[in-house]
Amino acid sequence: xxxxxxxxxxxxxxxxxxxxxxxxxxxxxxxxxxxxxxxxxxxxxxxxxxxxxxxxxxxxxxxxxxxxxxxxxxxxxxxxxxxxxxxxxxxxxxxxxxxxxxxxxxxxxxxxxxxxxxxxxxxxxxxxxxxxxxxxxxxxxxxxxxxxxxxxxxxxxxxxxxxxxxxxxxxxxxxxxxxxxxxxxxxxxxxxxxxxxxxxxxxxxxxxxxxxxxxxxxxxxxxxxxxxxxxxxxxxxxxxxxxxxxxxxxxxxxxxxxxxxxxxxxxxxxxxxxxxxxxxxxxxxxxxxxxxxxxxxxxxxxxxxxxxxxxxxxxxxxxxxxxxxxxxxxxxxxxxxxxxxxxxxxxxxxxxxxxxxxxxxxxxxxxxxxxxxxxxxxxxxxxxxxxxxxxxxxxxxxxxxxxxxxxxx
Amino acid sequence: xxxxxxxxxxxxxxxxxxxxxxxxxxxxxxxxxxxxxxxxxxxxxxxxxxxxxxxxxxxxxxxxxxxxxxxxxxxxxxxxxxxxxxxxxxxxxxxxxxxxxxxxxxxxxxxxxxxxxxxxxxxxxxxxxxxxxxxxxxxxxxxxxxxxxxxxxxxxxxxxxxxxxxxxxxxxxxxxxxxxxxxxxxxxxxxxxxxxxxxxxxxxxxxxxxxxxxxxxxxxxxxxxxxxxxxxxxxxxxxxxxxxxxxxxxxxxxxxxxxxxxxxxxxxxxxxxxxxxxxxxxxxxxxxxxxxxxxxxxxxxxxxxxxxxxxxxxxxxxxxxxxxxxxxxxxxxxxxxxxxxxxxxxxxxxxxxxxxxxxxxxxxxxxxxxxxxxxxxxxxxxxxxxxxxxxxxxxxxxxxxxxxxxxxx
Numbered sequence: 001x002x003x004x005x006x007x008x009x010x011x012x013x014x015x016x017x018x019x020x021x022x023x024x025x026x027x028x029x030x031x032x033x034x035x036x037x038x039x040x041x042x043x044x045x046x047x048x049x050x051x052x053x054x055x056x057x058x059x060x061x062x063x064x065x066x067x068x069x070x071x072x073x074x075x076x077x078x079x080x081x082x083x084x085x086x087x088x089x090x091x092x093x094x095x096x097x098x099x100x101x102x103x104x105x106x107x108x109x110x111x112x113x114x115x116x117x118x119x120x121x122x123x124x125x126x127x128x129x130x131x132x133x134x135x136x137x138x139x140x141x142x143x144x145x146x147x148x149x150x151x152x153x154x155x156x157x158x159x160x161x162x163x164x165x166x167x168x169x170x171x172x173x174x175x176x177x178x179x180x181x182x183x184x185x186x187x188x189x190x191x192x193x194x195x196x197x198x199x200x201x202x203x204x205x206x207x208x209x210x211x212x213x214x215x216x217x218x219x220x221x222x223x224x225x226x227x228x229x230x231x232x233x234x235x236x237x238x239x240x241x242x243x244x245x246x247x248x249x250x251x252x253x254x255x256x257x258x259x260x261x262x263x264x265x266x267x268x269x270x271x272x273x274x275x276x277x278x279x280x281x282x283x284x285x286x287x288x289x290x291x292x293x294x295x296x297x298x299x300x301x302x303x304x305x306x307x308x309x310x311x312x313x314x315x316x317x318x319x320x321x322x323x324x325x326x327x328x329x330x331x332x333x334x335x336x337x338x339x340x341x342x343x344x345x346x347x348x349x350x351x352x353x354x355x356x357x358x359x360x361x362x363x364x365x366x367x368x369x370x371x372x373x374x375x376x377x378x379x380x381x382x383x384x385x386x387x388x389x390x391x392x393x394x395x396x397x398x399x400x401x402x403x404x405x406x407x408x409x
Numbered sequence: 410x411x412x413x414x415x416x417x418x419x420x421x422x423x424x425x426x427x428x429x430x431x432x433x434x435x436x437x438x439x440x441x442x443x444x445x446x447x448x449x450x451x452x453x454x455x456x457x458x459x460x461x462x463x464x465x466x467x468x469x470x471x472x473x474x475x476x477x478x479x480x481x482x483x484x485x486x487x488x489x490x491x492x493x494x495x496x497x498x499x500x501x502x503x504x505x506x507x508x509x510x511x512x513x514x515x516x517x518x519x520x521x522x523x524x525x526x527x528x529x530x531x532x533x534x535x536x537x538x539x540x541x542x543x544x545x546x547x548x549x550x551x552x553x554x555x556x557x558x559x560x561x562x563x564x565x566x567x568x569x570x571x572x573x574x575x576x577x578x579x580x581x582x583x584x585x586x587x588x589x590x591x592x593x594x595x596x597x598x599x600x601x602x603x604x605x606x607x608x609x610x611x612x613x614x615x616x617x618x619x620x621x622x623x624x625x626x627x628x629x630x631x632x633x634x635x636x637x638x639x640x641x642x643x644x645x646x647x648x649x650x651x652x653x654x655x656x657x658x659x660x661x662x663x664x665x666x667x668x669x670x671x672x673x674x675x676x677x678x679x680x681x682x683x684x685x686x687x688x689x690x691x692x693x694x695x696x697x698x699x700x701x702x703x704x705x706x707x708x709x710x711x712x713x714x715x716x717x718x719x720x721x722x723x724x725x726x727x728x729x730x731x732x733x734x735x736x737x738x739x740x741x742x743x744x745x746x747x748x749x750x751x752x753x754x755x756x757x758x759x760x761x762x763x764x765x766x767x768x769x770x771x772x773x774x775x776x777x778x779x780x781x782x783x784x785x786x787x788x789x790x791x792x793x794x795x796x797x798x799x800x801x802x803x804x805x806x807x808x809x810x811x812x813x814x815x816x817x818x
Contacts, residue, residue: 190634207633211680222788223669224616224694224762225599230786235651235670242648260632261644263678271620271671271690281680285633353633377639379631 002403004101004110008392011100014047015391018080018096019088027382028088031150032081032120032129033061033161038168040080044095044117045169051103053115056172059140061119061165062130064174065102067112074402075114075179075365076101078186079121079130079357084150087187087384089391091121093372094185097395101402111406114179118357119165124150125158131357135176135364181331181366181405184358185398187386191377192350199393200347201371202335205287205326206359207351210296211319212282214303216241216312220268220276232311235266235275241306245282248298256351257286259295287324287351325359331368331405338400339370343393354379370398411812413510413519417801420509423456424800427489427505428497436791437497440559441490441529441538442470442570447577449489453504453526454578460512462524465581468549470528470574471539473583474511476521483811484523484588484774485510487595488530488539488766493559496596496793498800500530502781503594506804510811520815523588527766528574533559534567540766544585544773590740590775590814593767594807596795600786601759608802609756610780611744614696614735615768616760619705620728621691623712625650625721629677629685641720644675644684650715654691657707665760666695668704696733696760734768740777740814747809748779752802763788779807 021043022029022036030036041063045055048065056064063080067073078094098115105113119130125146132138144159165171188194193201218232242261249259264280284295300316307314332349339347352358352369361367372394375385430452431438431445439445450472454464457474465473472489476482487503507524514522528539534555541547553568574580597603602610627641651670658668673689693704709725716723741758748756761767761778770776781803784794 188634189631190636191630191639192634192636195639209633221600221786222598222763223667223671223692224618224764225597225601225788226667226762226786227599227601227665228667230600230604233669235673236655239648239651239670242645243652246645256636258632258635258637260642260681260683261648262632262680262682262684264644264673264675265678266673269672269674271692272669273671274669275671283632283680353635354631355633377630377635379634 002111002406004104004399004403005108006100006104006395006399008395011096011395012388012391014096014099015088015093018043018092024085025382026088027085028082029085030080030082031084032122032124033164037081038164041117041168044080044099047099048115051099052106053102055169056174057165057168057170058134058173059162059165059171060130060133060143061162061168062134063117063168065099065115066174067102067106067114069112071112072178072180073112073114074405075116075182076402077116078118078184080117081120081122083122083380085382086122086380087382089187089386090189090379090384093187093391097185097398100395101399113402121357124148128355128357128360129158131360135360137360137363176364179365181328182358182361183331183368183370183398184356185370185372185394186356187384188371188374189354189379190374193371193373194375194377198346198348199343199373199390200339200397201350202332202339202347203327203352203369203371204332204349205324205351206356207285207287207353208289208292208324209322210284210292212296212299213279213317213319214282215277215279215315216307217277217315218275218312221274223272223274226274231274233274234278234312237306237310237312238264238278238280241303244306245299245302248302249295252291252295252298254286254291257291258353259284285353289324325362327362327368328366331366334401334404335368335370335397337404338397341400342397370394411520411815413513413808413812414517415509415513415804415808417804420505420804421797421800423505423508424497424502427452427501433494434791435497436494437491438494439489439491440493441531441533442573446490447573450526450577453489453508456508457524460508461515462511464578465583466574466577466579467543467582468571468574468580469539469542469552470571470577471543472526472577474508474524475583476511476515476523478521480521481587481589482521482523483814484525484591485811486525487527487593489526490529490531492531492789494791495531495789496791498596498795499598499788499793502596502800506594506807509804510808522811530766533557537764537766537769538567540769544769546769546772585773588774590737591767591770592740592777592779592807593765594779594781594803595765596793597780597783598763598788599783602780602782603784603786607755607757608752608782608799609748609806610759611741611748611756612736612761612778612780613741613758614733614760615765616694616696616762617698617701617733618731619693619701621705621708622688622726622728623691624686624688624724625716626686626724627684627721630683632681632683635683640683642683643687643721646715646719646721647673647687647689650712653715654708654711657711658704661700661704661707663695663700666700667762668693694762698733731764734771736771736777737775740775743810743813744777744779744806746813747806750809751806779803
């Protein structure tokens, strides 16, 4: 294997600087194509150039730093845009890892690496826009019609927003064919590693999602004058469904399956009126298609059963399914060996419960992800944080794996 | 007993006319002190005057029709204001009964009766304003400070609204001492009589109310990245509480006890976020204080237990208790005898689950209520309705009871 001498302190220094671009308190506001987003991308482009990489910005605003020559190389990165007010590491840490890896390799004559910051991973325009277009999941024309979800009363289109791509650096196009594989380092955004006191997670798959929107319709009535036995109370229907669903799911799930009833709207939602309607969502996430489909079917069957027992009318709307995305076994293996090398016994293989640019890139390139712990699992929040030593350990593991993978495909 | 020859057709004709004042589709919009409310009260005042009654409007806009002379008499009535958009009978039917009874007695030389339409029973200013002041539950100064709850962005005070009282008829004051008792005929506003095919309900008590506002606070987390065992899901807490509460209450309740979880607000209420907080109300209504208090205590104990089991923080706020109001036994008995006379086997004794002006008047006068069936139990809705023959039967029963009670106290 090739050893790549990364400098963790330099990566931390980059992150500390980037934190000031769009910084708000402990958080960062760098919405895709906002002034701070463009400024951060320009600063990254400058660092790439200084490291001897060629900067290319594609029509979506995805920023690439490419090593000299046309030879195939590993692509490392993530995204540098944030939620409207996000944390200081979500996305940008993966880009900083890619930058440090490519810079170290250039400086020391190591194997070439490319770095990327995809645009609008956080969905200002409704999805992981930059990587969706780059991987052909979405045409540029379709993306151009997408509206700014932050300002739905006076939205601009993606077409208008991406005019600013030219402010970042030289425009061009970059084909996925140029790369041997993609590795995305990212904070976990969940509590698993932190609560176990572990330093690293090697992602086995990005989970798939099944979702239902259910509506129980009963009858709104005066809470004083309507006897219990004559009620058709939609919120009682929800409560009973929610408790029973846990029992139905218990024998079907793995330790890592999650399901969430995250949203409920009750009508008319007044202290003295028996609830006439309850609309709620059931979301199921797992890495196995067969489990997802069985659980989605069971959730629907139970909703019909509860509605029928309680004289409620059920409306059921199935959300668009998101399929699980398995990570590339060879890349996973390299990351696992690297993790055991730099943090023996303090890493695990785990699914990613959140979507990432890697979900898209896996369609066109062998892809893997490396997680660093999120303190308390806090995510999409200014309080998001990761211990600096954990960020350094993860960079070392990435460099170790990249060294193992370099010159092989 | 004295027989009072009421004319049900004349009462129906009054109701048909009153329905046009503020009529909207099948419903009526006669908010306290609105133009249609003032117009309806003026029309009622005219009918009272034509029937030989003296019209007095008190400072709150309560409209009285008093028989000649100073002798004690029975007071019959209810209210003629409505919800923002209510039904054609809620309140006004009781006033029409009182008018017809007083009118018939005047015309035929029967015993004297007085009629009343209390103001703002439907709480534009937050409570049963007119009868609260008339019975001394609320001072006029306190009432004057109450704000219009229909227009909280630019509210007027009750003091401003009641300047219109003078447009109804001659201002004056009327002491409760003038009356021997109060009977309020009212539609049931619930489905009990209608679903049993019965024509009349004699109210035994107006139920009391206990209410809790609970808030379960857990932790909002990403629904993809947070394992089930590390969640503190506030909405799961609510669902489990709601189901368990039914089990806890089962051995404590009577057939007529009701409890309602009518309102829930979840934060942040998003499909992909584990609910961080759930605020909801528990309302209990029953005619017995001991049962109300035991159920309220059990509801609180269970909330603490569920919160503790699930690592949630509980905030509990007790609502102002409303005490049950028993109806006067002598008046009840007269109504029961009358009900059995005009509708043998087709009436029942029952609690009132809703508040009424009678709740206030019972503090100062022997008080009773007579219910007519509400079709399908529909209330506070333009579709509220009662069969015309049921309205007539109830008027006959009222007249029968009033004849039995006249000249006694």
